[in-house]
Every structure is written in C-alpha cells, then in structure tokens.
Amino acid sequence: MTIETATETRSQRLKAATRDSHGALDKRIMAGDIFASRGQFARFVRVQYRFHRDIDALYDSPGLDALLPDLEGRRRLPQISRDLVDLEQALPTAAAAPLQPDLPLPVALGWLYVAEGSNLGGTILYKMAAKLGLDAGFGARHLAAHPDGAARHWREFTAALDSVVLSAGQEQQVIDAADAAFRSVHGHVEEEFA
Numbered sequence: 001m002t003i004e005t006a007t008e009t010r011s012q013r014l015k016a017a018t019r020d021s022h023g024a025l026d027k028r029i030m031a032g033d034i035f036a037s038r039g040q041f042a043r044f045v046r047v048q049y050r051f052h053r054d055i056d057a058l059y060d061s062p063g064l065d066a067l068l069p070d071l072e073g074r075r076r077l078p079q080i081s082r083d084l085v086d087l088e089q090a091l092p093t094a095a096a097a098p099l100q101p102d103l104p105l106p107v108a109l110g111w112l113y114v115a116e117g118s119n120l121g122g123t124i125l126y127k128m129a130a131k132l133g134l135d136a137g138f139g140a141r142h143l144a145a146h147p148d149g150a151a152r153h154w155r156e157f158t159a160a161l162d163s164v165v166l167s168a169g170q171e172q173q174v175i176d177a178a179d180a181a182f183r184s185v186h187g188h189v190e191e192e193f194a
C-alpha cells in the first residue's frame, strides 16, 4: 500500500498512478523486438508519429505556452516525421481526429506529461538505436536528448506542471488524461505491431 503525503507533487502522483500502464507499455514495446532491424524500429517510430500527431496542436496553445517552459521546443512531430523519411516509411494515415488545442487545461496537462516523460525512456532507446546505425542525424532524431540534458529539461517541465493551481476535480482529470494517453499509445502499438 502506498501512503500519500501532502508533500507529494502532482508529477509524483502521476508517475504512481500510471506506473502499471507505463510498465505494460514498456513491456509490449520491448517484446516487439524493436532493435532487431531498422524495419522493426520503424514500427516504434510509427507509434511515436501517431501519438505525437494526436497531441501536436497542443504545442500551439497560447494558454499552455504561458504555463510551460519552452513549449514549442518540446514539440517532436517534425523530428519523428524526418526519422520516418530516413527509415523509408510512408507517414501513417490518421485513424481518428487529433486532440484540439482548446482542450480543457487539466486534460492537456495529462497528455503532455506522458509525452514529456517518454523522453526519459527515450534516452535509453536512443543509446540502443546506435546498434542500428541510427542517431540524432539520421533515424533517431526524436530520441536525442535535449542539449540541456534530458533530466534537467524534464525537471523544468515538472516544476511548471506541479505549480499549476487546480481543483481536486481537475487533479483527477489530469490523472485520467494521462491514463487515456497511455492507453491510446498502447492502441497504436497494437496496430503497428499486429
């Protein structure tokens, strides 16, 4: 049993609340043997493309930009698209409508938490992608750490995320949205690795 304390931050609560869905996703992706070949790795990049296409409009939101540091710099769809071109992939076609920029703030924060957090695991995947001859200049651009360092860039994001004032109901909306984001990515994995 975990005991919640008043000092626990929003990002810590999000991590705890999504631990199982993150673990299941990690396992599913690694079971897809994504470093067996460039073709297998491309399936993972296609998953990333679908996820980041879904959330891309959020990076244009002036409201989010006012709250979060370097919002535009955190957008990764352009790098993912270039990775797919490097890997000789056609861009996946949209199965469903992407998120709209006027999404309620707590929902947008939940989705962005998942996107930003995925950069942490991404640093591990980046190192493994070197085995396939992929790097920041070719095929694995979107996994390359931010020049300031992935951990620092993440802490700047979570500090801002943690300081947004929300009601208890909105707090739950953030968690539900992060959970929905993980489930959505899982759905993309099931399709791309079918």
Ligand code: HEM
Pocket (backbone or CB within 6 Å): 011, 012, 014, 015, 022, 025, 026, 029, 030, 048, 113, 114, 115, 116, 117, 118, 119, 120, 121, 122, 124, 125, 182, 185
């Ligand atoms: C697109 C798929 C993925 C998404 C959306 C995702 C999402 C996340 C999120 C939200 C976090 C932040 C957790 C926190 O609050 O600290 C995170 C951290 C992490 N992820 Fe993932 N992840 C993905 C794939 C992977 C994969 C495939 C691996 C490993 C093989 C991985 C390994 C990690 C690790 C090691 C961390 C750091 C955990 C820590 O600092 O304690 N992730 N990921």
